Amino acid sequence: MGHHSNWPEWIYVGVIIAIMCWVGAEAWNVERLVEHVPADAETIIVTGQQWFWTFEHEDGTKEVGTLHVEAGKAYKFEVVSTDVNHSFNIHDYVVLMDAIPGRVNTVWFAPDKAGEHDIQCREYCGLIHYNMRGKLVVEDPLT
């Protein structure tokens, strides 16, 4: 321990605190916007089970493995599980929500243009977790 002055350390700590405040504020603000589900979002029930995904649309139609949606619309996923934990993930649209038995978790997205994207499970769920994959097909609106 010596005869140094400590002001550089104080400045340094101050800078870190400032950066952390900025990160926190920015994250808070973005997350607040991202979590706001639009009122007209269509609900899709997403069921995870060892080791595939089932999707149920508002009109009652069901799909297994592949999910068809329309570009330009907002969708709200209600993510559930029938056995163990899974995590519903469309990486290209930063959709990620755990499917936990006994709970309904919601997450939403609004695909902007037609295309195909990967759906996968991002929470370890056993034997075929590595291949619990699906496809998202975004189609242009009919008309």
Added chain:
Amino acid sequence: MVLELQKPRPVWQIMFSTHHTDVGLLYLIMSIAFLFLGGTLALLIRAELFFPGSQIIADSMTFNRIFTVHGTTLIFLFLLPSASAVGNYFVPIMVRYKDMAYPKLNAIAFWMIPPAGALIWLGFADFTWYATPPYSIISSPGPAADMWIFGLKILGISSVLGAINFVVTILKCKHPDMSIGQVPLLAWAFLSSSLIVIVAIPTFAAALLMLLTDRLGVTGFFNPVMGGDPIAYAHLFWFTFHPEVYVLVIPAIGMMYEIIPRFSRKPIFSKSSGIFAFVLLSVVSFSSWAHHMYATGMSFTEKTVFMLGTLAAVPASGMHVFNFVATMWNGRIKFLTPMMWSIGGIALFFSAGAGGVANAAMPLDFTTHDTYWVVGHFHLFVMGTIAFGTIGFIYYMFPYVTGRMYNETAGKIHFILSFIGTVLVFFTQHVLGLYGMPRRIFDYPEIPEWIVMNQIATVGAMIIGVSMLIFLINLIHSSAKGKPADIHDPFGLGGKYYYPFESKNPHH
């Protein structure tokens, strides 16, 4: 320091000894053995992922068991015991006491670990190092899962016993002439991390029991079919294991506090800021556990609270980095092996922390969570910072323990290869995570970016593997045939100022 291997003794005398340096030696040898066992599993994982499709591992169940035991081994059977090794050697000497406060308890805490290790290795469970229910209750095959639970139970008790011993040794047995402020930073590190252990571990110990009775079907704490809540387990688990990451990193930082000033031939820039940052870290380590659970459906408010709790730990970590750099500044640095490992460790600590801040920011975590990004993030800590600090310290202790010098050139090659390998594997894994590759997968689709990144990571892992073989040969060869060390100044740093711990400790 006491020279253990210089006067040969029969092995059983060391094994049945309760003297702190003997127990330290046992911890050291056992943890190095588990480093190599766990490391071998890592190489198997990386070899399997070199190409899509099944390479050398027949099926995903085997793969899942391998990564589960890999993680469990390296955290609980390498990192924790290797820190205990250093603590056993140094803490009593640093507080100028003849031994640990409770020598028999100390030996008991050590001897609990081999049977626990045997349970984990003979069982080979598959439910990942966090044994999340309901998978771990309804899906994970026994008896492997039950053996893992018992193994961890034993390890938890051993940790708490060890921690109590460190706390009492430091607070109650330090020399009466010594004020608490005079206790060296390495001992402060053990004091802080031991206090975290005592507060954090019982929660997980309780969760493990509940998990076991859930598996037996007599309770349903975490089993939704019986009205239980899996999320409750996640809270209990992370309440223990987020603080636990600081239990791992704080001793490693303490080791760097020994090495950096000596090899910079300057006193530490600010000891009081080091102590302050340790204490602060042990407190704020409890404010952030649910940052592992953003995607479980927590409310916006909960997420915000835990994000702020996480960010609050960053200034304290940053203070250590500052202290190290300011100590090296204008120092007459001698770049010997222990110093190189410490400097490398600090650089990787800094990069790992930056990645951690990204995880903590809620919206970004939805990109990184449970992808290879997280694997890269925490390996930059556990390998890049903690193992680097510890390995550097093993080189530093080597002459004091064996009375001989390790081979300096081999030590430097070990460092350079490991550093290159670590950067290759774990930086690449961050990128893989951004591409969206989930962690814990046995196979992956043929996405060109994923293949390239996986191959770079595998090459990096093999480089680390080679470097560790050099390490092992160096340790074994030099402890028998190395040049006798000048015990008063083995690293030729000059000035006895740098060797305050020379005094020999009497054997019982």
